[in-house]
Amino acid sequence: MGKFDVDKLRRDFPIFENYSLMQNKRFVYLDSAATTFKPRQVIQAADYYYEYCCANSHRGDYDLAHMVDVKYLEARKTVAKFLNAKDPAEISFTSGASMSLNTIAYGLSDILNEGDEIVLSEAEHASNVLPWFSVAEMKKVNIKYVPLTKEGRVTPSNLEKVITSRTKIVSLAQVTNVLGYVEPIKELISVAHKHNCLFVVDGAQSVPHMKVDVQDLDCDFLAFSGHKMLGPTGIGVMYGKLELLKKMKPLLSGGGMNSRFDTCGNVAYELPPAKFEAGTQNISGAFGLARACQYLEEVGLDNIVEHERELRIRLLDGIKSNDKIIIYNKDADSGIVTFNIKGVFAQDEASLLNSKGIAVRSGQHCAKILMDFLHTDATVRASLYLYNNKEDIDQFIDALNNGGDFLDAYFN
Amino acid sequence: MPTSISENASILRDIIMDHYSHPRNKKEINDPAYLTVHMDSASCIDDIYVQIKPENGKIVDCVWHGNGCAISTASTSIMTTLIKGKSLEEAKYIMSEFNKMLNEEEFDEEALGEAIAFINTYKQPSRITCANISWRGLDELLKEEEEHHHG
Numbered sequence A: 001m002g003k004f005d006v007d008k009l010r011r012d013f014p015i016f017e018n019y020s021l022m023q024n025k026r027f028v029y030l031d032s033a034a035t036t037f038k039p040r041q042v043i044q045a046a047d048y049y050y051e052y053c054c055a056n057s058h059r060g061d062y063d064l065a066h067m068v069d070v071k072y073l074e075a076r077k078t079v080a081k082f083l084n085a086k087d088p089a090e091i092s093f094t095s096g097a098s099m100s101l102n103t104i105a106y107g108l109s110d111i112l113n114e115g116d117e118i119v120l121s122e123a124e125h126a127s128n129v130l131p132w133f134s135v136a137e138m139k140k141v142n143i144k145y146v147p148l149t150k151e152g153r154v155t156p157s158n159l160e161k162v163i164t165s166r167t168k169i170v171s172l173a174q175v176t177n178v179l180g181y182v183e184p185i186k187e188l189i190s191v192a193h194k195h196n197c198l199f200v201v202d203g204a205q206s207v208p209h210m211k212v213d214v215q216d217l218d219c220d221f222l223a224f225s226g227h228k229m230l231g232p233t234g235i236g237v238m239y240g241k242l243e244l245l246k247k248m249k250p251l252l253s254g255g256g257m258n259s260r261f262d263t264c265g266n267v268a269y270e271l272p273p274a275k276f277e278a279g280t281q282n283i284s285g286a287f288g289l290a291r292a293c294q295y296l297e298e299v300g301l302d303n304i305v306e307h308e309r310e311l312r313i314r315l316l317d318g319i320k321s322n323d324k325i326i327i328y329n330k331d332a333d334s335g336i337v338t339f340n341i342k343g344v345f346a347q348d349e350a351s352l353l354n355s356k357g358i359a360v361r362s363g364q365h366c367a368k369i370l371m372d373f374l375h376t377d378a379t380v381r382a383s384l385y386l387y388n389n390k391e392d393i394d395q396f397i398d399a400l401n402n403g404g405d406f407l408d409a410y411f412n
Numbered sequence B: 001m002p003t004s005i006s007e008n009a010s011i012l013r014d015i016i017m018d019h020y021s022h023p024r025n026k027k028e029i030n031d032p033a034y035l036t037v038h039m040d041s042a043s044c045i046d047d048i049y050v051q052i053k054p055e056n057g058k059i060v061d062c063v064w065h066g067n068g069c070a071i072s073t074a075s076t077s078i079m080t081t082l083i084k085g086k087s088l089e090e091a092k093y094i095m096s097e098f099n100k101m102l103n104e105e106e107f108d109e110e111a112l113g114e115a116i117a118f119i120n121t122y123k124q125p126s127r128i129t130c131a132n133i134s135w136r137g138l139d140e141l142l143k144e145e146e147e148h149h150h151g
């Protein structure tokens, strides 16, 4: 299967050794859309900061501090290369996708006038909705939603329908976190640009799983989190085109981001990325994230796509004759499978699966408005990644097909 | 040794299924004499309102409405049957015995009636918050009622 040896790769992940059983069953992790496990290489890269070069960046005049600056810049360059960004200055480190999206929304609020419009979709994660709600309230602009197709996809022709001369910003996920569709983001971006709108890509679910080339896409901004792509928690990226970042105001201010200021309130900001990195940064996190990018490149993002696709087909094949299962995204192109068992509340199903050693996520998946579209209160989501293997899928299929009553979890 | 009902999984299971399929005291009341608490959270899909009508130190009525999983629905339904008609003190006692059970401490089985069905919750720690959701709501309501009288 695939072009890499999964069982060998799994040995890079200490958690599979340290947490091999859940509820005394072989542990199967199918919640990588929430967060991912970390390979030893990433953990070591993050620890390297604490063990070998622990000093503040941009501050010191001594060798150790200089070494931190060099390594921190190296990490930025590694991420820039991973995304094929033109310039490492286009990469700002943040605490994660949520902070990146908040920074972008706040930063772009300056270009909005009363009555302007921001376009989102109903399939967006809360982190790509709520920051825009705040900006909309602050600037008295309107939020509009691209109508979804029957399956829940965003299409260029539907985007075309909702954009007007007042639309200034379009912000959409490249892969949605509930339905897992890979949206035709390049075409969507070109529609937005044709109408002179800026395009923000929420890459939290795409960057970990597929090749994302910011120059090829021509996106104006891109946000994602390290922890969903084998990296540490508390680190993420805000990519922006350099000329846009230069004009954009920072959300956070403080040390390290201003070149000078006086008591009359005049501030001269540093250039990007420093302008967006106020205060002491998560340096260890940046080292870990850079290593995660390299790890994914070593395995090969195309191989990861293919691997997830094969596992997904195996799973769908295994449950296709089970008419108790409702699958909401049969045709999705990612490793996300969203379903319910007829007559069973999502959380009860997730807890039955827990009793069989399988970790899935039940809930509204932070995309609460989508639930109106799906006509259900909640769903169960299984999400795959490069370290899942056939055994994981087969154990999952067996649990779904022969799972017994959902209250078994409570009594056995 | 006599077997108590807590050792008979199939009876416990039937209790939960019964209250999940036919929840008791499930209605919404629009009356200022009722205190209402809304229990929901970002981490859980349960979305449950509990309402009590306190009168002279007694809970003369207790109802609920909303949406939840089997465990939270059954637990809420059972709670309303247990505390309806009880004094505030009695309700507090039942609540504390219920919490002891969830924490695997010694508890007074007599006081819990059908709520004994949740004795196995500790085996699925992630379900503790489902089993006690409306009890946490009740705790807030009882505190609110106390403040109202002493505050």
Ligand SMILES: Cc1ncc(COP(=O)(O)O)c(C=O)c1O
Pocket: A033, A034, A096, A097, A098, A099, A125, A127, A128, A173, A175, A176, A177, A202, A204, A205, A225, A366
């Ligand atoms: C599509 C999408 N956007 C944004 C986020 C937010 O990511 P974080 O919580 O790491 O900031 C998530 C996380 O679930 C997501 O799936």
